[in-house]
Amino acid sequence: MRFPPCLSNLINRRNHNHSRTDFFIPVSMVIKLTRISILDHDRCQPKKCNYVCIEYCPGVRMDEDTITIDEKTKKPIISEELCSGCGICTKRCPFKAISVINLPEALENPVHRYGQNQFELFGIPAVTSGDVVGLIGPNGIGKSTIVRILSGELRPNLGDFQDPPGWDEIINHFRGSQLQNYFQRLSKGEISVVHKPQMVDRIPRYVKGKVEDLLTGIDSDRTDEVIETLEIREIMGREISNLSGGELQSVAIAAAALREADFYYFDEPTSWLDVRQRLNAVKVIRSLAEAGKSVMVIEHDMAALDAMSDYVHILYGKPGAYGVVSNRRGVRVGINTYIRGFLREENVRFRKHEIEFKVKPPRVGEAGDILAEYTALSRAYPEFKLDVDEGTIYLNEVITAFGPNGIGKTTFAKILAGVEKPDEGKVKKKIKISYKPQYLSSDYTGTVEEFLYANAPSYGSNLFKSEIMRPFNLEEILDKPVSGLSGGELQRLAVAVALSREADLYVLDEPTAFLDVEQRLMAAKAIRRIIEGSNSSAMIIDHDIIFIDYVSDRAMVFSGMPGVEGHASAPTELRDAMNAFLGEVGITFRRDKETRRPRVNKPGSFLDREQKELGEYYYLKTE
Structure with a gap:
């Protein structure tokens, strides 16, 4: 055994007059x-x-x-x-x-290592028929590696990347577990896999034609059922290249669910979907498990993960270095464990602080603390019209805007940002706005650092380092080309650049897309610190109910007919806004008794019926 230098010096140190060792270290102490x-x-x-x-x-x-x-x-x-x-x-x-x-x-004993001085994975989840297994953890922690192994795309080398083991040794390694039979079948080519990718915005690059050509070309007797559940009948005749992000996501989920396979893998299936669409996606994914299929989901929206999964595995470690798969837990217990940041059975703490949810939103600014006011606004296009009620934005507050896709949220953000001008009405006080768009471009040819030099005015300052660089972990991607960034890395960069600009109002359109749970929490805290430190405000368009609940002071509800007409309410108290919105969608939420996080009620359950009768769609006042 080789000892560290400090121990070796003690062990090898000898007296000049004696041949014996002066110090002896018992084996039990090593x-x-x-x-x-x-x-x-x-x-x-x-x-x-x-x-x-x-x-x-x-x-x-x-x-x-x-x-x-x-x-x-x-x-x-x-x-x-x-x-x-x-x-x-x-x-x-x-x-x-x-x-x-x-x-x-x-x-x-690792399950896989990519090579010398490269990422190492410890543990792998079991796959069972009739269940949806969720994976929750930071980006870069091994979730994609797990799916590549289970799909047969990557053979686990058990840590020996120089002389990888054969299937017999791999199967023997997992003897006595559910994975033994799984890998036996996988090695013989008896398991078929369907994969719904993360970056659905890239689908038009390699899939051409109309939506109906794609979906009806799949031999399935469930085509009509899936199309109706995902509510995509109206876009069947449209070209795939003309679909929005949310529409692409729904089509990708449909295409995956309609294919016949043994193992289904969905990578972030709720990105760009609104709340109603997320619940529709949950129904389709759950239907696969109910048909006896094995389903694995990577999802960072904890409310959606809660609704679709039977079990979860928490992944922890150091992103990009190593990842550890925790024991399987029931979905409620698993998510609550993740929120607490402590694995009791493994005796591992992977986060310093527990994530805390406030039952009541913070109070808004006092009268007189007004940042901006706007009259009733109207903006008409050939096929769509948006009407906005008169409203006020206070200093040092975060306003969230939510509603169906295609209802005018982004249009309103562009009006506030000055990108679009209303046909009627105006923003009474001219304010300086920093805007992060919904869809991000990665066509920049330089590195992240070069991009920051060109687009982030405060880059290099101490404030940027402490309030933006560190919270968004930009140091680890500074030398990467922007064109090679992952979805989460690109999102972090875009939000950071928007927050680096001097502004009265920060308008962020879907800032949580592709971010993991930890990064969403980090983004919420960074937004709060920056607006309070600069005496400004923020307006956030997002669909993650838990993120909205965590970050919001007030909220705006967008309603109407997607793609035809939309109506935006004035900013109001979060709970009232949520009740109005969820009432239209027909979904109820409750508070988890332990962590106070929002949870979706099962449609038709006692709590669902009780809350609908009382008109309390977000949660009961007594909770």
Whole structure:
């Protein structure tokens, strides 16, 4: 066994006059750790730093091959067997590309590792017929790796990336578990898989034609049922290239659900969907499990995840470095455990603080604390008209706007931002607005840092570093090309740029799309700090009920006929706005007794009927 230098010095130290060892360390006192070293290849730039990690490594100075150079990539290779874990290379690296992590002994046997100094996954969820299994955890923690393994796209190497095991060894590794039979069938090609991708906005790039051509071309006796449930009959004749984000999402869910398979995987199925559409998606996904299929869902909207899943697995660790799959839990217990940030059975705390939900929204500003006022507004297009009631925006408040897709929320945001001008009415007081659009472009050819230099006025300032750079974890993507960012990374960048501008009102259109739960919480806190620190306000368009409940002071309800006419109410107290909106949708929510988070009531249940009779669609006042 190789000891760290501090122990080796003590063990090997000898008295000049005696041959015995002065110090003896009992074996029982030696704590065994599994150490992994991670190198971010995107951030590592040896040409600029001239291998400072090698220069300062104590092991290299002792003529050990602790850090060597890969002949092909010219990147450093860190030996985890020789690394003492001193942390000097992590501190000296100017690009923060190195992470050295000590893992508990319990994490000795990984399911998969991508390569030397690359991501490592510990554990894998069991797949059972007739259940929807949800995965919840940060982005970059291994959820996609899990699905690639279960779909047969990636064979688990059990940590041995140099000499990967064959199917017999893999099956033997999982003997005695439900996964043994699953991998036996998978190895023989007896399991078919359907995958609904995350980035549905890219579908038009490789799928052409009309919606009806896509869906009716799938041999299924459930076509009409799925089309009606997802309410997409009206867009069947439209070209896929002309669909909105929400419409693309619904079509993608339909196309996946109509195909015949054993295992269905849905990656973030509620992004860009409004509340009603999210519940429709839940019905379709649940119907697959009820038909005896195995379903796995990655979802960051906790209300939707709660409604669609039977069980959940929490994933924790360090994004981009390693991920650990927790034990299976019932959906309510699992989500509440995630909110608390502590896994009691595993004795692991993965978040410092519990997420807290307030039963009553904060009070709005006092009379006189007015940021802006607008008269009744009207904007007409050839096929759509929007009418907005007169309203007031107060200083230091967050107003959320919610309603069906295609009802005019984005149009109203553009009117406030000055991008669109109303046909009737006006904003009484001219205010400076920073606007983040709903759909984001990744066509920029430079890096994230270059993009920030060009678009974020406060980039480089101490305020930007403390209030935006750190909360949004932008340091880890600074050297990445904007065109290569994931959906979540692109969203974080867009929200950060919008908040970096000096403004009276920050208008953010769907800022939570593709963000994980932790990032949504981070975004909510960052928005609150910035508007309070700059004496400004924010208007947020979003569909995540839990995020809305967490961040809102007041809310606006948009109603009408999507794509034809829309009506926006004046900003009002959150609970009143939610009751009005959910009353139209026909959905009721309750508060979880332990965490106070909003939960969807099962349609037709006792609580659902009781709340509808009382007109309390959001939650009962006694809760």
